[in-house]
Amino acid sequence: MKVTRRDLLLWGTGAAAGLVLTPVPWKLLGDVSIWSQNWPWIPQPTHAPVEVKRSSCTLCPKGCPMRVRLAAGWPVGVAGVPSHPLSRGALCPLGFGAHQLNWHPQRLRTVLHGEKSSSWNEARIAFAKALREGPIAIVDGYPGRAASLVFDSFAQKQGGSYHVVPSPEIRALAPYQALGGVPAVDLGYDLENARTVLSFGAPLLDGWGIPGRFNHLWAERAAGAADPQLRLIQVEDSLSRTAARAWQWAPIRAGAEAALATAMARVLLEEGRVSARVPIPALTLAEAEQQTGLSTDAIRGLARTIVARPPVVAIATDDNPSIAALNVALGAVGTRGGIVRRGKKAKSYPGIDTIGSVRAVLIDSTVPWDFTPSANAEVFRFAAWNGASSRAGGADWLLPAPGFLEELTDVPTPPTSAVETYAVAPSLVKATPEVQSAAQLLCGTDTDLATVEKTIHARCEDLFQARAGTLYGDATMPVAQVVSVEKLEEQLRSGAAWIGEDVSSERLRCELKNWPTAVDSPSSRQETTWGGPALPPLASKLYQESNLREASEWRKA
Amino acid sequence: MSARYGMVIDLDRCTGCGACMVACAAENNVPPLPQATPRTGLTPLLVRKVSNGMEGGAQREVFIPIMCMHCEHETPCVSVCPQQAVEVDKATGIVMQMPQRCLGCRYCMTACPYHARYFNWWDPQWPAGMEKSLNPGVAVRMRGVVEKCNLCHARLHAAEEKAAASGRREIDPADYIPACVEACPTAAIRFGNLADGKDPASHEAHSPDAFRLLARLGTEPKIYYKSKEAWVKALAEPGSGPAWEDQHG
Numbered sequence: 001m002k003v004t005r006r007d008l009l010l011w012g013t014g015a016a017a018g019l020v021l022t023p024v025p026w027k028l029l030g031d032v033s034i035w036s037q038n039w040p041w042i043p044q045p046t047h048a049p050v051e052v053k054r055s056s057c058t059l060c061p062k063g064c065p066m067r068v069r070l071a072a073g074w075p076v077g078v079a080g081v082p083s084h085p086l087s088r089g090a091l092c093p094l095g096f097g098a099h100q101l102n103w104h105p106q107r108l109r110t111v112l113h114g115e116k117s118s119s120w121n122e123a124r125i126a127f128a129k130a131l132r133e134g135p136i137a138i139v140d141g142y143p144g145r146a147a148s149l150v151f152d153s154f155a156q157k158q159g160g161s162y163h164v165v166p167s168p169e170i171r172a173l174a175p176y177q178a179l180g181g182v183p184a185v186d187l188g189y190d191l192e193n194a195r196t197v198l199s200f201g202a203p204l205l206d207g208w209g210i211p212g213r214f215n216h217l218w219a220e221r222a223a224g225a226a227d228p229q230l231r232l233i234q235v236e237d238s239l240s241r242t243a244a245r246a247w248q249w250a251p252i253r254a255g256a257e258a259a260l261a262t263a264m265a266r267v268l269l270e271e272g273r274v275s276a277r278v279p280i281p282a283l284t285l286a287e288a289e290q291q292t293g294l295s296t297d298a299i300r301g302l303a304r305t306i307v308a309r310p311p312v313v314a315i316a317t318d319d320n321p322s323i324a325a326l327n328v329a330l331g332a333v334g335t336r337g338g339i340v341r342r343g344k345k346a347k348s349y350p351g352i353d354t355i356g357s358v359r360a361v362l363i364d365s366t367v368p369w370d371f372t373p374s375a376n377a378e379v380f381r382f383a384a385w386n387g388a389s390s391r392a393g394g395a396d397w398l399l400p401a402p403g404f405l406e407e408l409t410d411v412p413t414p415p416t417s418a419v420e421t422y423a424v425a426p427s428l429v430k431a432t433p434e435v436q437s438a439a440q441l442l443c444g445t446d447t448d449l450a451t452v453e454k455t456i457h458a459r460c461e462d463l464f465q466a467r468a469g470t471l472y473g474d475a476t477m478p479v480a481q482v483v484s485v486e487k488l489e490e491q492l493r494s495g496a497a498w499i500g501e502d503v504s505s506e507r508l509r510c511e512l513k514n515w516p517t518a519v520d521s522p523s524s525r526q527e528t529t530w531g532g533p534a535l536p537p538l539a540s541k542l543y544q545e546s547n548l549r550e551a552s553e554w555r556k557a
Numbered sequence: 558m559s560a561r562y563g564m565v566i567d568l569d570r571c572t573g574c575g576a577c578m579v580a581c582a583a584e585n586n587v588p589p590l591p592q593a594t595p596r597t598g599l600t601p602l603l604v605r606k607v608s609n610g611m612e613g614g615a616q617r618e619v620f621i622p623i624m625c626m627h628c629e630h631e632t633p634c635v636s637v638c639p640q641q642a643v644e645v646d647k648a649t650g651i652v653m654q655m656p657q658r659c660l661g662c663r664y665c666m667t668a669c670p671y672h673a674r675y676f677n678w679w680d681p682q683w684p685a686g687m688e689k690s691l692n693p694g695v696a697v698r699m700r701g702v703v704e705k706c707n708l709c710h711a712r713l714h715a716a717e718e719k720a721a722a723s724g725r726r727e728i729d730p731a732d733y734i735p736a737c738v739e740a741c742p743t744a745a746i747r748f749g750n751l752a753d754g755k756d757p758a759s760h761e762a763h764s765p766d767a768f769r770l771l772a773r774l775g776t777e778p779k780i781y782y783k784s785k786e787a788w789v790k791a792l793a794e795p796g797s798g799p800a801w802e803d804q805h806g
Contacts, residue, residue, distance in 0.1 A: 030657055042680060043688035043697060045586065050693060074689040077583060079739055090742030096579040103687035205572040212742050215572065219743035224569025224785045241573050244618035251614050537589035537684065538582045542575040544591070545598030547606050548620070549575065 048072035054081065054473075054495020056411045056425040057095050059404065061142045061167050061366075062210055063411035064091050065497055068099065068428055075099035075405065075429060080212065084472055084497055086417060090212025097536030101404045102429065106385045106534050108400035109434050120436065123380070123397050127360070128445065130378050134359025136160040138438075139352060139373070141366035144185070144412030146455035147439040151364065152349070153449055154442040160358065164349045165367050169209055169415035172202070172316040175324035176333060180510040182341055183348035188418040189313060191217055193337035196231040196305075196312035200257040200323050204232065204315065205242040209416030222247060231309055233302070235260060250302055256292040258322035260299065261314065262515060263288030265329045267303035274307065278329050281515035306330075311337025321516035334508025341508055342413065343420045343500070364438045365401035382438045385534035401438070406431035410456050420500035422463065424456055424492040460489040469500040561629070561650035561752035562708055563779030564738070565761040566622055568789055570745035571604070573620030578602050580740035581624075584709060586697045588681040599675045601625070601706040602737050607801055609788045619789050622737070622746070624706035625673045626770065626778030627652045633776060634665035634674065642703075650752075650779060651708050659702040666703060670771050671778075674705045708748075709735035730756070751779055768793045 019025060038044075048071040057064045057078075065084045069077040078099050082089030101107075111118045113126075130136060136158060138151040143164040155162040166174070166184070173184035191197065191214055197204065204214050221230035223245070234246035237254040252260055262283045268274045269281075285296040292299070306312050313332045316323040332338030352371060355361065360378040363371070369387040372394055373379060381395035384403040411423040443449050450458070463469070464485040471477045471488070473496025482488045492498065535543070542549045581587070581602040590599060602624045609617045627645075628634075632652055634643045642658035643665060645651070666674040681697040683690075691697065694711040698704060716732035730749065738748040749758030761767060762781045769778050770793050784790055792801070 029660075039680075042699065043683055043691065045691035045693040045695070045697070046689055047693050069692075071693045072689075076690055076692050079580075080742075088742075089739075091576065091740070093574055093576040093579045096576055096740055097583055099583070100683075100687055100690045103684050103690065105684045206574060211574075215574075215742040216744075219570045219745070223743065224567070226785070239616050239618060241618075241620075244620075245572055249614055249616075536579070537591070537687070538579050538587075540589045540591055540593065541578045541582050541587075541598070541600055545593050545595055545600050546575070546578065546603055547595070548573055548578075548604050 046072045046074065046076070050076065053426075053428055055405055055428055056423045056495070056497075057091065057098060058142075058409055058411065058425050059094065059098060059101075062092075062414045063423060063425070064095060064211065065423060065495065066091060066095065067495075068405065070428065073430065081495075081497075083476070084212075085499060086210050086414075086421065087212040088216045090215055092207050092211045093542060094536055094539060097538035098404050100536050100538065101385070101534060102406065104385055104534055104537065106387065107403060108383055108386050108398065109432065110400060112395075112398040114396065118397075120399075120434075123399055124441070124444070126378070126397060127362075127380055127441065130360035130380075131158060131445070136360045136362060137163055137355045137358045137373070137377070139163050139165060139355075139361060139363045139367050139371065140349075141165045141364060141368060141371075143349060146410045146452040146459065147364070147437065149455050150439040150442055150449055150452060151362075154446060157446060157449075161355065162349060163352050163355055165352055165371055167415045168317055171319050172323075173339070173415075174319040175321045176327075176339060176508075176510065177348070178321075179324060179328060179512060180333065180508045182508060185348060186341055186343050187339055188342040188413075189315065189416050190311075190337050190340045190418045191313075191416075192418070194311050194313050195229065195309045195337065196233065196307075198233045198306050198312060198314040199235065199242065199246075200261065200314065200320065201234075201236045201240075201317045202315045203240060203242050203317075204234075205245055206240070208242075210414050213416075218245075231305075233306065248305070250294065250298070252292040252294055257316070258320055258516070259283065259288045259291035260294065260302075261320070261322040261326040263292070263299045264303040264306070265326045265515075267300050268307060268329060271304075273304070274329055274331060276329050276331050276512075278325070278512045279515060281325075283515075311335065313338045325512050325515055328510045328512045333510045339508075340418050342418055362438060362442075363395070382441075384435070387534055399438075399441070400435045402427075402431045402435045403429075405429045406435065407437055408452060408456070410452075410459065419502055420469075421497060422459065422492070422500075423495075423497040424489075426493050426495065457489060460492060461485050463498055464488045469498050472497045472499060559648045559650070559752070560750040561779060562713075562748070563627060563650070563751040563758065563762070563781065564735075564749075565747045565758050565764075565767060565781040565783055567745045567747070567761075568619050568621060568782055568784040569786065570743040571620045571622065571741075572743060573604055573606060573618075574742060575604055576740045576742060577622060577737035577746065578604055580736040581706070584692055584695065584711075584736035586681070586691045586695045587704075588679070588683055588697075590679065592679070597676075597678050599677060599704055601673075601675065601704060603673075605801065607792060610800070617786075617788075619784070619786075619792070621782070621792070623671060623673055624737075624780065625652055625669075626671050626776070626780045627708065628776035628778050630775060630777040633668040633670060637664045637668040639664065649708075649713065651710060651713075652705075653707060653710070654703065654705050656698050656702040656704070661701040661703065663703060670774055670776070674703050677702050677704050712736075766790075771795075 050071050064087045065081040067079045068075045080089035080091045138155050152162045170184050173187045222228035232246045233248045234243040235250045236243045243249040262281045266281050358377045361373045363381040365382040379395040380397045382399045382401040384401045405428045408427045409425050413420045443451050467480045469479050473491045604622045640658045642655045677700050680700045716728040720728045738746045747758045749756035751759045767781045767783045
């Protein structure tokens with residue numbers, strides 16, 4: 001039989017048509033799709049059983065408790081702890097991507113001397129030399145930790161000084177130290193009992209304080225209600241996220257917060273709507289109108305509104321003395337629903353503006369990157385991530401610090417809390433040998449210092465001896481029922497949180513002799529108080545792929 | 558009895574923090590895509606900011622989380638897919654996307670009235686070492702396919718496995734909570750079985766303040782929104798309220 005060209009074409013066409021009617025091409029197509037998911041360069045998740053452990057976020061002083069999912073010893077997911085009475089299960093957006101930070105492209109893993117790579121040995125030699133040659137200053141961005149005690153003790157022994165960079169929330173409480181003599185670190189806001197909150201630009205719904213605390217209060221008592229139980233009034237020059245969701249937004253000119261606070265106090269005092277014995281401010285309403293952009297009627301209306309539903313508290317973003325004076329006039333200091341004293345233990349430390357002439361400055365990894373010491377000193381800066389524009393960020397020595405959950409640390413009371421709290425953030429990830437914390441360096445230099453671990457143990461002993469407060473772990477238990485200090489420490493190291501008792505009933509005496517000048521106040525615009533040292537890569541969803549946030553916000557934070 | 562999973566999102570409670578977006582991306586192994594733009598990004602859950610268009614103190618904004626609406630009836634993406642890569646799961650009501658079948662023709666993206674589908678333009682990449690932080694319960698997806706919210710289906714699988722291991726046929730609702738619901742700091746997103754009249758989400762879906770986007774299309778979406786403000790409710794239908802900003806422009 002002779003096979004012609006025509007037969008071949010017919011056979012080929014028939015075979016092709018027949019093939020289409022079989023599942024073969026479709027199966028192949030599907031398989032190709034599956035195979036193409038498995039190219040060697042496509043990363044694959046680690047397949048291992050997942051376990052959940054509790055810890056606390058240590059990226060900023062808010063210390064939100066978190067549940068961390070781990071697979072093969074690596075964190076693969078983060079969530080909040082709903083049973084925690086303050087955070088109520090909330091984390092900030094950066095917290096949800098925090099488990100990826102240890103592999104961030106900006107992660108530091110090498111000691112840098114100037115712009116050149118160096119070694120820990122050389123850094124230690126240089127630090128020891130600096131110690132011999134003169135006093136040093138140690139700067140801490142997250143005071144109150146066990147590591148902070150190491151810094152303070154070391155500075156005292158070496159004849160140096162210890163300084164703190166307070167968070168914006170603590171800075172806002174600083175004026176009350178002058179008015180009432182209580183350190184800002186011992187003060188908090190009794191938001192749970194407030195019925196009107198007057199915010200002067202504070203991002204109350206955007207990471208301020210303990211993010212979950214006010215968010216939950218607002219959601220339960222205010223969101224969407226025409227006449228809410230909790231009135232949130234936002235005074236701000238532009239429509240922030242907090243202003244957008246506030247019960248009332250008062251748009252004023254940037255930097256005119258002090259003038260508005262003073263003018264409102266004048267209205268309240270003149271109309272006898274507050275009982276505090278304070279002098280009437282000199283600022284007239286006409287002057288305030290000019291400065292704030294709000295009409296005198298609007299200022300009067302706002303003043304009457306804030307006292308219509310007491311207790312009321314005013315919240316600032318910085319150490320604005322006029323807003324503090326308004327709180328004194330409102331009787332909001334040392335009273336239920338206002339600014340309360342949460343403890344009597346905290347020690348007040350000098351700020352960075354008091355750093356004098358020193359041989360060297362050691363900067364902890366918790367200090368924000370925008371801080372650069374003005375003193376002409378050798379700078380040893382610790383950082384887990386390089387947030388600077390240049391390679392070494394202006395430091396003489398840039399030293400790689402442990403990253404997210406790579407070291408044992410403790411979590412003291414977060415700013416704005418009305419009660420004292422304490423938690424331990426256990427190290428859930430094995431740190432790489434090339435990183436070391438500032439406390440480890442100092443304890444290695446002076447072996448007589450109490451280490452972070454020993455200090456945490458001592459603090460657990462103190463809590464146990466006091467027999468006060470409640471432990472929030474897998475179960476809720478009063479400390480008085482914990483049988484031993486070892487059990488207490490074990491629970492805290494497993495991620496439980498200690499919440500102290502409410503001591504806010506103590507009335508504070510604040511005296512206002514003269515009204516602060518209400519002009520030329522700095523702009524208190526504050527987009528958010530997220531304080532992470534580096535943006536997790538997934539933040540690209542917020543900053544690049546949506547219209548939710550402007551990229552410039554991150555740098556302002 | 559089959560479930561009909563859905564959500565009721567209280568827009569009066571949403572502060573636009575974006576925690577849901579980050580939690581969603583982390584849960585579903587969505588790569589960071591530093592090269593992405595609003596037009597090319599991969600955001601199975603996208604929170605959009607919409608203004609009431611007023612000036613001065615009367616100006617207000619609302620934040621609207623947009624994801625796959627899991628349309629129940631005449632699901633547009635299902636009817637146009639030439640590959641049968643999309644289907645409505647009869648047991649759960651979840652609109653499932655099967656990347657293995659997807660050809661990347663993007664017809665479904667055109668058909669979706671909510672613009673809730675995203676084309677995966679790039680190979681999934683993370684900075685070196687970061688693959689250790691990937692969720693082991695979810696596969697990474699290849700480039701060239703369309704992605705969308707699947708209501709954290711991996712969590713449903715895990716809940717079903719847990720139920721089976723303990724001899725139960727039905728899952729414990731507490732075991733199946735999507736990542737965005739878990740992450741919301743104001744509990745604005747309520748998730749549940751809308752077919753179960755006792756489920757709080759079902760109850761809220763029937764609230765007078767509840768509405769659905771583009772309800773007039775008749776696709777019966779299972780994502781409900783809720784607000785007491787009239788101008789926010791008016792956003793449900795284009796032309797009847799303030800204009801949405803162009804997210805992808």
